[in-house]
Amino acid sequence: MEKQAEAMETSPAPAASQSQFDSAEDVMDRAVESAIVRGMFGHNDASRRQFIKLVGGGTLAAALGSILPLEKVKAAVKDSIGPLEKTKLKVGFVPITCATPIIMAQPMGFYAKYGLDVDVIKTAGWAVARDKSLNGEYDASHMLTPMPLAMSLGAGSTAEPYLMPAVENINGQAIVLHNKHKDKRDPKQWKGFKFGVPFEYSMHNFLLRYYVAEHGIDPDKDIQIRVVPPPEMVANLRAENLDGYLSPDPFNQRAVYEKVGFLHMLTKDIWEGHPCCAFACSKKFATEMPNTYAALFKSIVDATHYSAKAENRDEIAKAISPKNYLNQPEVVVKQVLTGRYVDGLERKVHNVPDRIDFDPFPWHSMAVWILTQMKRWGYISGDIDYN
Template sequence: MTTKSLANPFDASNSLTHSNSCTCELCSAEARSAQGLSDRDRQILMEKQAEKDHIHRADAPTADTRFDSSDDMMDRVVESAIVRGVFGHHDPSRRNFIRMIGGGTLAAALGSVLPLDKVKAAVKESMGPLEKTKLKVGFVPITCATPIIMAEPMGFYAKYGLDVEVIKTAGWAVARDKSLNGEYDASHMLTPMPLAMTLGAGSSATPYIMPAVENINGQAIVLHNKHKDKRDPKQWKGFKFGVPFEYSMHNFLLRYYVAEHGIDPDQDIQIRVVPPPEMVANLRAGNLDGYLSPDPFNQRAVYEKVGFIHMLTKDIWEGHPCCAFACSQKFATEMPNTYAALFKSIVDATHYSSKPENRAEIAKAISPTNYLNQPEVVVQQVLTGRYVDGLEAKVQDVPGRIDFDPFPWHSMAVWILTQMKRWGYINGEVDYRGIAEQVYLASDTSQVMRDLGYEPPSKTYENYMIMGKEFDYTQPEAYINSFAIKRS
């Protein structure tokens, strides 16, 4: 792991940044566990190490360092952040300095210029106590959910005082319903879903918010191997395609793509909702001619020698959104501190996922049975962008095949709403900007990004070029009317 450690920062023998070669009890346990440690198991090991430090090291601060509560953990987070900052986040300098003067001396020196207790109190007062620490967060087993999934085995939830159970969910209808009935506190969703749920499209109208996008790009159009001679979409009349949900970027991008080639998605082809884990089996059985699906099931079709990748969706719209972290407005309002901690953990994990050097480690963490249940080589091909497409023997090298960016652009929401209206999923007058700004919490995301040291965009709207056609977010109705094939 390379996540920040919550070990005693005043102890020279502790590394505040763990690596794959670390031999501490926590990292050794992580290495032995095929499925990764739960947040609770990780906390127990951290407490044991802290207790050992307290008993055996006289120069360490004498305060009780066991994490008996989220407050204790937050105290350690503050201490660790201050000490790391003093040494410029260069851990060898910290450790060498403590070896020379002792941890107690360092703590006293910091205390003489910075009232640590008051800083800790101020941080906790600004956050308030967590109303709830044990949470259930649903996810559909796809690589788009990487930040939500890896935040459990890699400790991002625990970092913010949360004990999160991430629950594998068969598909998005189930994820939506379990979120609506309160069984899930929050969930991995598709970016159109919170908009649809708020508007009452496909379900009862319930105000939902989307504080963070999970991934951009990361999808593909896959065709059965028997169709290698039908690369022109004009040849697809009569084809049966799968998408994971009606209110999905997959559905809207597939419709957009075929319509731009003169194919009416409601009359010339069939589009069926198929849960992602069932895509490959349906392709093999001949129930589908192709699908526009999230990974790893595009790469899995190639791995199983059933299908080939016709096109990555980044070649339809570079940087398009796909999945997101979402919850009800009720949850965010009634549990603001818990919501804030969960929000921060997701944004933090998303930025960690965005770094190419972390992708192989993440692939190992999320591939096991309790998460994606996929061969690690398949997941690694998706996350690294080095893959075979089922057409050519050579390895493709597309680093941006999938990326992770938490910022929920309001203009992305406006585009999604135009497609919902274009294809008849919503009707009548639409307050595009009002709905976008109600559901996609770009300003909140900007603040959290700044709090975590990341730089957010300076605006929340921008135009997009999609298959050579410009989307002007200020003219949504004109954009809809510009299409020859539409329902509205």
């Protein structure tokens, strides 16, 4: 608990992969401990950190243990699921590697382990995923991390409270440029470029804006940013409708595979450990079907923990590459998941094991950063209480 308390209060974002944990139960323990600490202090990060700095993580752990049966609380969260209110569920996903835990939980039995019969439904794009979730066609869905915030705020859609109990993946994206731009590696040379992103309310859009702005490029005046469904990215690059894109994989690696583009940089080099996609559902679903919600959440945590283990990545690539899931060459998916890949520039194989990683823990600082970018670029207006 001491180590975890310190990590929770000092890290602005996840410091390490979930693979540091021995089991999915360790991840659940972390979620319980964080919830208790935040329950005591609310969202006042400054006072919480000041208190922990004053007394120390060990003292806090001892204090919590003296007034709360921590181990019993953890056991209750992990072990006690009552009768499921609903067993047959529909969960949407967009066919990208970020959705790995949600997808592979079906063929590899993680949903069935908790008594759920889940139909994972391939979805054309994020607007469709949002709309089908809002109108109740999906019980839960793979979403981009900013989407539950935007939906709760009513930005771009009707307002409805949404929950994001789990991050699906961290890292896992890249900036791709057309091969004709191999001599334009400095973003200052990108004025007039047309870029694709998968959705307005996406980490891809906000990371691209942040990156070019850091190099003196105004993303609203100096370049064009267009919403392009991920499966259409490569075709638009080949047709030169786009000069580049910041997209989910496997479409970054697919551009290299098709010899039409190269990897300018991985997004982990912009923000190490950044969130990308998420597992989300309506607050209504979680409150009206708490046991089903708990079973679904545990399925996702188990699958995410399994995905975080490097030794499982080859097996997962084989499971999710077929037509009914990603519909991609297995070699492309494997390059993304294992981090052993070619970038279209150098004649060597790169080895970046955390090119994509999986950690289900949603840090509040992630949400704050997303909201600051939504405010910065005009997606929300008025005064914002980020906490």
